[in-house]
Amino acid sequence: MDLKPNHNSPILSDPAPITKSRLGVHSNMLPYSAAPGVGFAPNLLLITRKRTGVLNDVRASIWLDAMKSSSPPPNRIAKDVVNELPSFDPDLLYCSWMVKYPSALASFDQIVTQAKGKRIALFLDYDGTLSPIVDNPDCAFMSDAMRVAVKEAAKHFPTAIISGRSRDKVYEFIGLNELSYAGSHGMDIMVSDKHSTNDQGKEVMFQPASEFLPLIDEVYESLIEIAKGIAGAKVENNKFCVSVHYRNVDDKDWNALANRVYDLLENYPRLRVSHGRKVLEVRPVISWDKGKAVTFLLESLGLSNCDDVLPIYVGDDRTDEDAFRVLKERNCGYGILVSSVPKESSAASYSLREPSEVMEFLKSLVTWRALEEGLNE
Numbered sequence: 001m002d003l004k005p006n007h008n009s010p011i012l013s014d015p016a017p018i019t020k021s022r023l024g025v026h027s028n029m030l031p032y033s034a035a036p037g038v039g040f041a042p043n044l045l046l047i048t049r050k051r052t053g054v055l056n057d058v059r060a061s062i063w064l065d066a067m068k069s070s071s072p073p074p075n076r077i078a079k080d081v082v083n084e085l086p087s088f089d090p091d092l093l094y095c096s097w098m099v100k101y102p103s104a105l106a107s108f109d110q111i112v113t114q115a116k117g118k119r120i121a122l123f124l125d126y127d128g129t130l131s132p133i134v135d136n137p138d139c140a141f142m143s144d145a146m147r148v149a150v151k152e153a154a155k156h157f158p159t160a161i162i163s164g165r166s167r168d169k170v171y172e173f174i175g176l177n178e179l180s181y182a183g184s185h186g187m188d189i190m191v192s193d194k195h196s197t198n199d200q201g202k203e204v205m206f207q208p209a210s211e212f213l214p215l216i217d218e219v220y221e222s223l224i225e226i227a228k229g230i231a232g233a234k235v236e237n238n239k240f241c242v243s244v245h246y247r248n249v250d251d252k253d254w255n256a257l258a259n260r261v262y263d264l265l266e267n268y269p270r271l272r273v274s275h276g277r278k279v280l281e282v283r284p285v286i287s288w289d290k291g292k293a294v295t296f297l298l299e300s301l302g303l304s305n306c307d308d309v310l311p312i313y314v315g316d317d318r319t320d321e322d323a324f325r326v327l328k329e330r331n332c333g334y335g336i337l338v339s340s341v342p343k344e345s346s347a348a349s350y351s352l353r354e355p356s357e358v359m360e361f362l363k364s365l366v367t368w369r370a371l372e373e374g375l376n377e
C-alpha cells in the first residue's frame with residue numbers, strides 16, 4: 001500500500017480497495033493488530049468475501065478472537081516464552097515472560113546507564129498506565145500521587161501524554177499545563193509552549209485527520225444507535241476516533257455488537273477498526289498512529305538526535321505497540337509495556353506490572369536525574 005510518509009500527508013493514497021483485493025477481506029474488517037504478528041491463520045484472509053453464513057462465521061470468529069485476546073485472562077499462556085509447563089501457576093508464567101520483558105524497576109540501573117549525559121524524553125499513555133483500568137471510562141481518574149509524580153518528572157524531562165482519548169478529555173483528567181498532549185491515538189497533537197523549540201515559543205498544534213471530523217461525527221451518531229439494545233455497550237466520542245466499549249457487555253453479546261459495528265463500517269471504507277482493551281476503536285484509514293506521533297513530537301521538540309536523547313515510552317495497550325516499534329526501529333530509547341499478565345508478543349524492551357509501578361519508575365528517574373544534576377554542578 002502506498003503510504004505517504006511525510007507528516008503533512010498521512011492520508012493513505014488509496015485506503016480501501018488495495019487491501020480488499022489483496023486480502024479478499026475489507027481492510028476495516030481486520031483487527032488492527034493483524035498487520036505485524038498476525039494473531040489468526042493467514043489463509044482465513046484469502047477467502048473471497050461473500051455474505052454467506054459460513055463466511056460470516058469466519059468473520060465473526062476473527063474479531064471474536066481479537067476481542068477476547070484484547071484482555072486475556074490471568075492464566076493465559078505466553079506461548080512464545082513458555083511451552084509446556086507442568087502447572088499453570090500465573091506467577092511462574094509471569095516470571096517466565098519477564099525473561100523477555102524484564103521489569104524496568106529491576107533493570108533501572110541498566111536503563112539509566114544508557115541515559116547518562118542525555119536528555120530523557122518521556123511519553124506516557126493514560127488509561128492503564130497512569131490510571132487503573134475501571135469499568136466506567138468516565139471515571140478513570142488518576143491518583144493525586146501519580147499527578148505529582150508526572151509533574152515532577154516533567155520538571156526534568158520533556159513529557160508528553162499519548163492517548164486514545166480526545167485531547168480535551170485526557171487533559172481534563174491530568175490537568176498539567178507543563179505537558180504536551182496527543183489525543184485520538186496521536187491524531188490531535190498539542191506541543192506545549194514550555195517545550196516548543198520554535199522562535200516564538202508558541203504552542204504547536206497538528207491534526208493530521210482533521211478532514212475526517214464530519215465523518216467521525218456521523219459514524220458516532222450511528223454507533224450510538226446500533227449500540228442501543230446491547231446492554232452495557234458504551235460509545236465514546238474521542239474527536240478523531242470513536243470507542244465502542246464492551247467491558248460491561250455480557251460475553252454472549254460481544255459477537256452481536258461486533259457484527260453491528262463491522263456491518264456499519266462497510267458503508268465507511270475510509271474508516272477502520274482497531275482493538276484495545278475491551279474496546280473497538282473506529283478510526284480514519286490514515287497512515288498515522290501513536291508511533292508516528294512520537295516521531296512527530298521528537299522532531300517538533302528538537303529531540304530527534306539519538307546521540308543526545310533517550311526517549312522512553314510507557315504504555316499498556318495494543319495501540320502503544322506502534323510507538324514501541326518506532327523506538328525499536330530507531331534503535332533509540334525504550335518501550336515499557338505495562339501489564340500484570342504475560343502478553344503474547346510486544347515490541348517493548350521492558351515491563352511494569354501496573355500504574356503503581358509506573359509511578360515508582362517515574363519517581364526513581366527524577367531522583368536519579370536530580371542526583372546526576374547535583375553531581376555535575
Ligand SMILES: O=P(O)(O)OC[C@H]1O[C@H](O[C@H]2O[C@H](CO)[C@@H](O)[C@H](O)[C@H]2O)[C@H](O)[C@@H](O)[C@@H]1O
Pocket residue numbers: 125126127128132133134135136137138140162163164165236238243245247276277278279281317319
Ligand atoms: O491510549 P489510552 O490512553 O490507553 O486510551 C485507550 C482507551 O482508554 C479508555 O478505555 C480503556 O480504559 C477504560 C477506563 O479504565 C476502560 O473502561 C476500557 O475498557 C478501556 O478500553 C478510553 O475510554 C478509550 O476511549 C481509549 O481509547
